[in-house]
Amino acid sequence: KTEMETTTAIGIALILLLVLLLSKIIRPVTVQENHTVLTQKFGKHSRQLKSGQHFLVWPEKLKPVQWSIYTQNYFDNSKASKTVLKYSQIPDGSLYIDIPVIQCTTSDDYSLSVDLSIAIKIDDPYKAAYR
Numbered sequence: 001k002t003e004m005e006t007t008t009a010i011g012i013a014l015i016l017l018l019v020l021l022l023s024k025i026i027r028p029v030t031v032q033e034n035h036t037v038l039t040q041k042f043g044k045h046s047r048q049l050k051s052g053q054h055f056l057v058w059p060e061k062l063k064p065v066q067w068s069i070y071t072q073n074y075f076d077n078s079k080a081s082k083t084v085l086k087y088s089q090i091p092d093g094s095l096y097i098d099i100p101v102i103q104c105t106t107s108d109d110y111s112l113s114v115d116l117s118i119a120i121k122i123d124d125p126y127k128a129a130y131r
Contacts, residue, residue, distance in 0.1 A: 025058045035089040036125040038063040048125060062088040065129045090125040
C-alpha cells in the first residue's frame with residue numbers, strides 16, 4: 001500500500017509540473033473586435049492576429065506599439081516628444097488622438113489657445129508598427 005501511495009504522489013506531482021510548464025509555454029490571447037495584434041519571435045515579425053481567441057506558443061510574444069508626437073518650439077528651437085499611445089492592439093480603421101489645449105502667445109502679444117484632434121487611418125498594421 002505504501003508503494004502505491006508513493007507512485008500516486010509522484011504521478012500527481014508530474015501532472016502538476018506538466019500543467020505548469022504548458023501554462024508557461026502556451027498563452028491565450030484575446031483580440032478585441034476590429035483590432036489586430038502583431039506577434040514576433042526573437043524580435044522579428046511573426047504573424048498578425050485578427051479579432052478572437054488565439055494561443056501564443058513560446059517564444060512568440062506580442063509586439064508593443066507606441067505612437068509619439070514630436071513638437072518643435074520655433075522660438076528657441078527646442079524639441080520635445082510626448083508618447084500618446086502605447087498598447088499591443090492596433091485598431092482596424094481610424095485611430096483618434098485628442099491633444100490637450102495649448103496656450104500660445106504670438107510675437108505681437110496676442111494670446112491663442114490651440115485645440116487639436118488627429119484622425120489616423122491605419123491600412124496596414126505591420127507598416128504602422130514597424131515603419
